[in-house]
Every structure is written in C-alpha cells, then in structure tokens.
Amino acid sequence: MPAQPPTSGTTGAPAPVAHLRVQRVRPAYRQVADELRTQILAGALPAGTRLPNEAELGRAFGVSRSTAREALRVLSSQHLVETHRGVQGGTFVSEPDPARVVEDVGSALGVLVMTPRLHVSDLLEARLLLEPAAARLAAQRADTETVEAVRAAAAAPRDDRDPSGFVGHLDFHTTLLMATGNLMLTLMGQPVNDVLRTRLRRAGIEAREWDKVDACHREIAEHIAEGRAGDAEEAMRDHIVELRRLYERDGIWA
Amino acid sequence: MPAQPPTSGTTGAPAPVAHLRVQRVRPAYRQVADELRTQILAGALPAGTRLPNEAELGRAFGVSRSTAREALRVLSSQHLVETHRGVQGGTFVSEPDPARVVEDVGSALGVLVMTPRLHVSDLLEARLLLEPAAARLAAQRADTETVEAVRAAAAAPRDDRDPSGFVGHLDFHTTLLMATGNLMLTLMGQPVNDVLRTRLRRAGIEAREWDKVDACHREIAEHIAEGRAGDAEEAMRDHIVELRRLYERDGIWA
DNA sequence: GTGGGGAAAACGTCAGACGTTTAGCGTCCC
DNA sequence: GGGACGCTAAACGTCTGACGTTTTCCCCAC
Structure with a gap:
C-alpha cells in the first residue's frame, strides 16, 4: 500500500489536511x-x-x-x-453506436461480477425487475413488424453451434428488450443477459428443460402479439423465476 | 483488397465468397x-x-x-x-470499481442521448421503472444504518453551491438506489440520473418546487424507515411522475 | 534519531526513420 | 475505347534510442 501519505514523526495532531488531492500534473x-x-x-x-x-x-x-x-x-x-x-x-x-455501448457495459459488468460486491443474484433480481416490464411495454406497443421479429426469435431453432450465421437472430430476450422501442431498456438489460449467458456456459441443462424454455418464449410472444400486456408481463415474470431456478441449480457461479 | 484468395483463372461466376470479413490484421x-x-x-x-x-x-x-x-x-x-x-x-x-463503471456508463449514455436513437423520455421511462421498485426493495431490506443514510440524504440542505464538501451526501436518488443493497440497480439507475441532472442544468425551477421535491423525498424516506414497501413504491412512482412533469416543462432537452 | 541528499527504477515525452495500407490515377495492352 | 495492372502519395503502424520527470528508498551527516 504505497499510497499512504507520510504520517511520519509528527509530534502533535497530524494536521487534518482534509483532502490533499494534489492532482499532480496530468500527463x-x-x-x-x-x-x-x-x-x-x-x-x-x-x-x-x-x-x-x-x-x-x-x-x-x-x-x-x-x-x-x-x-x-x-x-x-x-x-x-x-x-x-x-x-x-x-x-x-465515431458515430455513437448502442451496440458498442452494450458491449462495453457488459464487459465492465463482467469485471464487477468477479467481485463480492456484485453477485449474480443481483443480476437476476435486476432482470426480474426489468424484463417483465419490458414484456408489458412490448405488448402495449407492438407493431406488426416487431411482433414478427419477436415471434421469429421465439421460434428460432436452438442452434448453439453455428455461431456465425444467424445475424438477425440474437436472442429472444434481446429481441424482446428491443421490441419495447426504448433503447435504454435494451442498454440496461442486454449486458445483464450477456453476463448471465457467459456464466451459464455449458451448465448441464437437458434438452427437456430447453424445450420448456422455448415453450415459455412462444407463449410470451403470443401474448405480445395479441397485445395482452398483463399476461405478457406475468408470463415473463414466471419465466424469469423459472430461469433463476435453473441458474441457481446448475449455474456455475463462483 | 490483397486478402482475396487467388480466384485467378476462374471462368464462370466470380465466386460468392460469402463473408470475407478478413479482419485485416489487427494492429x-x-x-x-x-x-x-x-x-x-x-x-x-x-x-x-x-x-x-x-x-x-x-x-x-x-x-x-x-x-x-x-x-x-x-x-x-x-x-x-x-x-x-x-x-x-x-x-x-486495477481493482474493479463500481463508481468508475457508473461514470463510464454515464458518459457513454451522454453520447447516445445526443442521437435520435435514445430520447430523454426513454431515460425517464426507465427511471420510472427502476426507482419505485428500488424504493420497495429498500423498504423491505432497510437496516437501521441504511435508513439513517436515506433520511440524511432526504434532509440534506439543497446547496447547489459548495460542490466540494458533502462527500457522503450525493443525491437522494443515488442513496436510495444504494439502499437496495443491489449494486446492479445502482449501476443501472445512477447513470440515468447523472444524464438527467446534466440535462436539467439551470432549468428555471423555483424554490417552491424544490420544496415540494424535498417533501416527497422525506415522505419516501419515512416509508422506507417504517418498512412500508408498498407505500414507498407508490410514493416514489408519484414523485418520479411529478419530476417528469418538471423535466418536460423546463428541461432543455434538444 | 532525524533530516537531507543522492541513486535507481519506471513512466512520460521527444525526435526521426522506415514499413504498411489504401485509394486514386495514369498507363498499357487488348 | 475499355478494362486490368501498377505506381504513387498520404496516413497510420512500428521501431529505435535518448532524455526528462517522478517517486521511493537508503545512506550519511548532524
């Protein structure tokens, strides 16, 4: 800890000095x-x-x-x-690029998750707060094109191999965040999803469970397509809770 | 484009080559x-x-x-x-530092807010989603020390001058986000607040309105202190809605 | 013991040179 | 006349070597 200021041989009170942020000289x-x-x-x-x-x-x-x-x-x-x-x-x-920002935030979060300050359960809680609300908003605002994108994302085959193709697919949760039309929600939610995904890498989850996940996705997509905001929100909440259970069982978070 | 593989003496089609993202050579x-x-x-x-x-x-x-x-x-x-x-x-x-992350995210958001992609109303919507929930969580989890911090933040004199002192004060909303004990919520909410604050710089808001704001803060703080989660959430929602009205009236957002 | 003055280790900055990439343009050969 | 080839110039990319500056540590004189 070399940053300690020299509290050397002062006789009386060491002089408070408040904050001697000398600012040195910036390079x-x-x-x-x-x-x-x-x-x-x-x-x-x-x-x-x-x-x-x-x-x-x-x-x-x-x-x-x-x-x-x-x-x-x-x-x-x-x-x-x-x-x-x-x-x-x-x-x-540069032109400001939301995708770049999401990346940066995600990597910053990745660093923080390694500390005791930010636990994965915090991420899950935030997600539980964010995504149901996003589902509600998406259901309220869905235009036909967006609905189609959400449906496609829900129906997309679960091909973890072939990471190169599928440029437009991304993830169901990402698509849904974007479907709210509020970029800020995507910016907040996407990094969380990214971090969770990398943490869950190769957790032993069986095909049967993935089927269940997909079914949830499709159900939510339909709620959104039909404009049933409340149902969409609730279904998403249940889905996230279920996912959390999966994470807590299989997730290898150190 | 020297990375082209030698499609030399091919007679027919120029060979689609799909995605030749040659990645050049990273420096x-x-x-x-x-x-x-x-x-x-x-x-x-x-x-x-x-x-x-x-x-x-x-x-x-x-x-x-x-x-x-x-x-x-x-x-x-x-x-x-x-x-x-x-x-x-x-x-x-470096040691991972949440404050640094908040700063970075805030400045990244600052850039994005200048684009048509991310409107200030998006920030307000996100805030309306985040902070009431944060108030609820804070009320549910408040320990005495945290409650005291929230109370202090609510009671803090509104001195916009003297930006140097008040190291621990920060802002009521910041304190509340931290009071949830979930760092992720702070990470998501704080940059939003920062951006909004800088946008609202010197909007003509009268003392009477600030008094009202302070009153809301104190009310919310009391709800939290007493553990009334529902009331805290609702009061915060009302407060944010009220703030949004202020922003929409006086905020100078281009 | 205490204070002051080197000495050393790193970063910070500078100057100059040469390599590499890329777009544009001119030339030469069909 | 048209198209492919190759040259050229502008900028970044990289290397080398040198010197300044900051900071710590240690020794020595008082």
Whole structure:
C-alpha cells in the first residue's frame, strides 16, 4: 500500500489536511485526450469529422506525434474516434453506436461480477425487475413488424453451434428488450443477459428443460402479439423465476 | 483488397465468397491489449498484480516499448490497469470499481442521448421503472444504518453551491438506489440520473418546487424507515411522475 | 534519531526513420 | 475505347534510442 501519505514523526495532531488531492500534473496525453473528448461531447467535432493527421495534431497541441497518438488510442478505445489507414485515412469522430455501448457495459459488468460486491443474484433480481416490464411495454406497443421479429426469435431453432450465421437472430430476450422501442431498456438489460449467458456456459441443462424454455418464449410472444400486456408481463415474470431456478441449480457461479 | 484468395483463372461466376470479413490484421497494440485484457478477465492477473515494466512487456510480446505503451493506454482508459511513476511504480491491474463503471456508463449514455436513437423520455421511462421498485426493495431490506443514510440524504440542505464538501451526501436518488443493497440497480439507475441532472442544468425551477421535491423525498424516506414497501413504491412512482412533469416543462432537452 | 541528499527504477515525452495500407490515377495492352 | 495492372502519395503502424520527470528508498551527516 504505497499510497499512504507520510504520517511520519509528527509530534502533535497530524494536521487534518482534509483532502490533499494534489492532482499532480496530468500527463500530456491525458490532457490532449480530455480536451478532444470535451470538444467531441460538446458537439464541436460532430460524428464523421476528420481530425488532422497525427503529426499535425501533435503540433497543434504542442506535443510530439507519439503523445498525440497515445491520446488517440485512449479516445479510440472509448469508441469516440476510429482510425483508418491509407491515403484518405486518418482519425474520424465515431458515430455513437448502442451496440458498442452494450458491449462495453457488459464487459465492465463482467469485471464487477468477479467481485463480492456484485453477485449474480443481483443480476437476476435486476432482470426480474426489468424484463417483465419490458414484456408489458412490448405488448402495449407492438407493431406488426416487431411482433414478427419477436415471434421469429421465439421460434428460432436452438442452434448453439453455428455461431456465425444467424445475424438477425440474437436472442429472444434481446429481441424482446428491443421490441419495447426504448433503447435504454435494451442498454440496461442486454449486458445483464450477456453476463448471465457467459456464466451459464455449458451448465448441464437437458434438452427437456430447453424445450420448456422455448415453450415459455412462444407463449410470451403470443401474448405480445395479441397485445395482452398483463399476461405478457406475468408470463415473463414466471419465466424469469423459472430461469433463476435453473441458474441457481446448475449455474456455475463462483 | 490483397486478402482475396487467388480466384485467378476462374471462368464462370466470380465466386460468392460469402463473408470475407478478413479482419485485416489487427494492429499489434490491439493484439497486445486484447491478450492482456483476456488474461485479466480470466483471472490470470488478479487485481493488484504488477505487470512487467513497459520495456520488458514489449520484449515479452515481441514488440517495441511504444507499441506496448499504446496497448497499456487502451487498457488504462478502460480502467483495467493503472500506472504509477517512480521506483516501485509500474502498471498494476486495477481493482474493479463500481463508481468508475457508473461514470463510464454515464458518459457513454451522454453520447447516445445526443442521437435520435435514445430520447430523454426513454431515460425517464426507465427511471420510472427502476426507482419505485428500488424504493420497495429498500423498504423491505432497510437496516437501521441504511435508513439513517436515506433520511440524511432526504434532509440534506439543497446547496447547489459548495460542490466540494458533502462527500457522503450525493443525491437522494443515488442513496436510495444504494439502499437496495443491489449494486446492479445502482449501476443501472445512477447513470440515468447523472444524464438527467446534466440535462436539467439551470432549468428555471423555483424554490417552491424544490420544496415540494424535498417533501416527497422525506415522505419516501419515512416509508422506507417504517418498512412500508408498498407505500414507498407508490410514493416514489408519484414523485418520479411529478419530476417528469418538471423535466418536460423546463428541461432543455434538444 | 532525524533530516537531507543522492541513486535507481519506471513512466512520460521527444525526435526521426522506415514499413504498411489504401485509394486514386495514369498507363498499357487488348 | 475499355478494362486490368501498377505506381504513387498520404496516413497510420512500428521501431529505435535518448532524455526528462517522478517517486521511493537508503545512506550519511548532524
């Protein structure tokens, strides 16, 4: 624990000093990154904007190209910019991408789940809160196209092999979250599902149980298709509770 | 497109080739970052581990120090590692930090809110879904210490000035989310609140309205203190609906 | 004992060079 | 005249080596 401030040989009270967050001096690459991020978030650099090349960018900030590059690495790892090579390449401000956000949140959650602070049961509780409500909303708002997507997701064959095809399939729960028309719900729910799925990898669940799951999905899909919001919500709640039982029995969560 | 397999002297159709997502070649700094991330997430490098210094790390991966550094910048901007200077400095695997995650999610949301895909009304709907349930859970689980924290947050003077003090105060809604004992709920709800707060910056809301808000907070706090889960939930729902009205009237959301 | 002054280990930054990728354009051969 | 081939230039990607800066630790003088 080297971060301890020197409480050395003081005689009397060690002087409270409150919060001596000295802020040191932020490294140059961080300052450059922060400045650029601020400009991007403020809208001064709209999506698609091409930044100056690395050498010029460095000159503009009074730093070397390497430093400018490190700043760009930071921004690009946060998906604020992306770089392309070749003539006509360069660094461009990214279009905001919900899928990317879901990914990031999911991986951040993945880290937290390893700690005692965030238990898998917390995720299940959150899911139990979120998805029934999502089912209700989906039932209330379903347009025909969305209904069809949900039905398709519920009917999709359970092929865990062949992970490449099935671009549009995703998962029933994902599809349902999206069917609410509220992106925020997807953003909150999807990472939870992702984490749970990776945790459940190869738990010994038998085909008979999967059939039951599929049946639930189809039932919920029908409720939604018919606009029976209350039934959809309740069915989803039961489904999640059932899933939770499965997780708690077979889930290998350390 | 040099990755094209030599479809050379084929006479007929140009060969569909399906999905030739050649993935190009990921840059070295990305490969290094991905490899390290994988090891960290797999638990092979537990929090607190000190990585080799940049030069050695580069040697270990067969890349130069600059490349290794760029990889570390990526990881550190994702809060997977942090670097310190000086002897005994170096790069260390970070302890997972929920507050950091909340920050990240919040800023990611901030970006998305600028798009038409994610509207502020979506945030409000999500909040209306989340916080009443949180109030219910808090009422069900409240231990005396938590109750006290919630009460304190509700009673806290509304000092928008003096942003430095009040380290423990935060916000009533934040405190309540934490009072559920389910970190996941905080993780989902807090970024929403953050985004809403920044959007509402300096909306012309009068003192009388703030008094009303505070009254609601105190009422909810009391419901929770007394363990009246249903009342807490309902009061919170009313409160959020009321807040939504305020936002919709005064909120300056583009 | 205590305080101060190196010394050493790491990161931070710089400068310059060369490789690699990519798009665009011109040329050459049907 | 048209299309394939190959060259070229702009940017990023990577390497090398050097020097500055920060921070800790330890020894030595007082």
